[in-house]
Amino acid sequence: MNxxxxxxxxxxxETRAKRARLEKLLRGYGRxxxxxxxxxxSAFLAVxxxxxxxxDMWAVTADSESLAPEELVEARELATRFGFTHEVVRTDxxxxxxxxxxxxxxxxxxxxxxxxxxxxxxxxxGARVALGANVDDLGDHRPGERAAREHGAVFPLREAGLxxxxxxxxxxxxxxxxxxxxxxxxxxxxxxxxxxxxAEKLRQVAQAEAFLHRSGFPECRVRHHxxxxxxxxxxxxxxxxLAAREELLAGIKKCGFVFVALDLQGLRSxxxxxxxxxxxxxxxxx
Numbered sequence: 520m521n522x523x524x525x526x527x528x529x530x531x532x533e534t535r536a537k538r539a540r541l542e543k544l545l546r547g548y549g550r551x552x553x554x555x556x557x558x559x560x561s562a563f564l565a566v567x568x569x570x571x572x573x574x575d576m577w578a579v580t581a582d583s584e585s586l587a588p589e590e591l592v593e594a595r596e597l598a599t600r601f602g603f604t605h606e607v608v609r610t611d612x613x614x615x616x617x618x619x620x621x622x623x624x625x626x627x628x629x630x631x632x633x634x635x636x637x638x639x640x641x642x643x644x645g646a647r648v649a650l651g652a653n654v655d656d657l658g659d660h661r662p663g664e665r666a667a668r669e670h671g672a673v674f675p676l677r678e679a680g681l682x683x684x685x686x687x688x689x690x691x692x693x694x695x696x697x698x699x700x701x702x703x704x705x706x707x708x709x710x711x712x713x714x715x716x717x718a719e720k721l722r723q724v725a726q727a728e729a730f731l732h733r734s735g736f737p738e739c740r741v742r743h744h745x746x747x748x749x750x751x752x753x754x755x756x757x758x759x760x761l762a763a764r765e766e767l768l769a770g771i772k773k774c775g776f777v778f779v780a781l782d783l784q785g786l787r788s789x790x791x792x793x794x795x796x797x798x799x800x801x802x803x804x805x
Contacts, residue, residue, distance in 0.1 A: 527684075527691050527698060534685045541679035542571050548673070550575040550646035552637055555605065556586075557594030559683065560651030562697040563690045564676055568649070569603035578603055579640065581610045581633045584721045585705040589729055597697070608636045613718060618707075621716045625707060627662035634670035648672045655683045701738045702788065710743045719775075723748075726774040734767060736760070738786055746777035754785035 530538070545551065545568050553565045555578035568576040580586075580594050591607070598605030610632050612618045618628040637648045650667050652674045664674075676686065690698035706721045714720075720743050727741040727748055736756060742749040748771050752760055760767060760781060771779045 545571040630663035630666035723775045748776040751786040
């Protein structure tokens with residue numbers, strides 16, 4: 520279990536009022552396709568939408584090299600457990616040279632590919648397309664969200680005023696295993712800007728992070744720096760990493776890395792932005 524679960528509070532009356540607002544929004548859509556990654560936000564949105572809309576809600580997951588295989592497995596298990604329709608569509612963002620180039624607008628091109636697939640399904644079914652962004656994301660520049668808005672997506676969690684902490688609290692109340700799930704992002708976010716995104720690099724990252732998860736480190740990032748794997752883990756876990764040094768070194772090298780480095784600053788979101796010059800930044804999901 521994620522240590523963050525200890526900090527999850529019971530929903531306040533204000534939070535419950537926001538859930539009621541969310542349910543009203545969902546009823547107004549009539550039919551809905553939820554972009555379902557299996558993360559905290561999209562899982563909560565899918566479960567509540569299922570309760571409100573029944574069979575008029577479809578959860579759709581994009582499967583590509585940038586999605587960790589274990590994330591797809593967990594998404595399928597969650598859909599089965601909570602009884603909502605789950606579909607998987609294959610996306611091919613790696614065929615787009617603009618995505619491969621890995622500029623700061625990479626997420627825009629990836630999300631554009633996904634939205635084209637989801638909007639085609641939505642037109643067939645007379646449905647809207649919803650993403651699970653929350654109000655905590657409002658201060659960030661997110662190219663992927665810009666692409667979603669351009670394609671007509673809706674953001675009901677944000678419109679209802681829900682924060683990440685509130686979504687975790689409501690998820691815990693519903694019995695969702697994602698309530699304390701660590702934050703996640705697509706595997707391409709582990710590759711420094713300007714380094715081309717390739718299927719091989721994504722495979723290396725996916726395998727290395729899956730190995731760390733199996734080794735008892737659910738919160739981690741493996742940043743891909745060519746032959747070097749830079750490990751980010753919570754600073755409180757650094758002694759545990761050093762205690763398992765030989766095992767971790769061997770396992771991560773098997774994933775194709777030559778060197779394994781431990782980042783003494785610990786786990787943090789968007790660390791690759793630290794190398795981007797001020798004035799040229801665009802914060803991506805990472």
